[in-house]
Amino acid sequence: MMKQHLLKSILSAFFVFMVLSVSGQQVERYNMLIDFNRQFNFYYFEQLRAYIINNGDRKTYCPSYKDNPHLRIGSLLVDIYLNPTNNDGSEPSENDYNVMYLLEEQGSKSVHYYLYLNPRRDVFLYDFDKQFQNTAKREDAVVHLEKIIEKILIRYGII
Secondary structure, eight states: OHHHHHHHHHHHHHHHHHHHHHHHHHHHHHHTEEEOTTTSOHHHHHHHHHHHHHHSEEEOOBTTBOSEEEEEEGGGTEEEEEEESOOSSSOOOGGGEEEEEEEEEETTEEEEEEEEEOTTSOEEEEOTTOTTOSHHHHHHHHHHHHHHHHHHHHHTTOO
């Protein structure tokens, strides 16, 4: 009887540990997505994407994504690349480009931002490499990116 009680206690403790562990991982993954809808909604995302596809050039920035739609905004020292979410080898359509990769030159370093339009048409800043893990740094990055996006949207007549 005592062995059964001990076994149940051990299993219960293990179960609680596993639940807390998985919950912690989910929170960590969730924190990598920063809601950016207020600053850059799906309409603006789609308008800027269309502008880049129709008026930009094509450029490769990494081996995984070749010949991407690209726009250089020299006055802001920003490059924008579009990545397709459907990478099955077929030629992507305009709607397949649901990731905007912004690369901003800041002196001797570069800061990159991934903006992701999900199927529900929500826009998220995806902190892929956790460069904005610190809360203050994250808030500064969101404000800074909001200013960049606003300048781009005004410059190209989207707002």
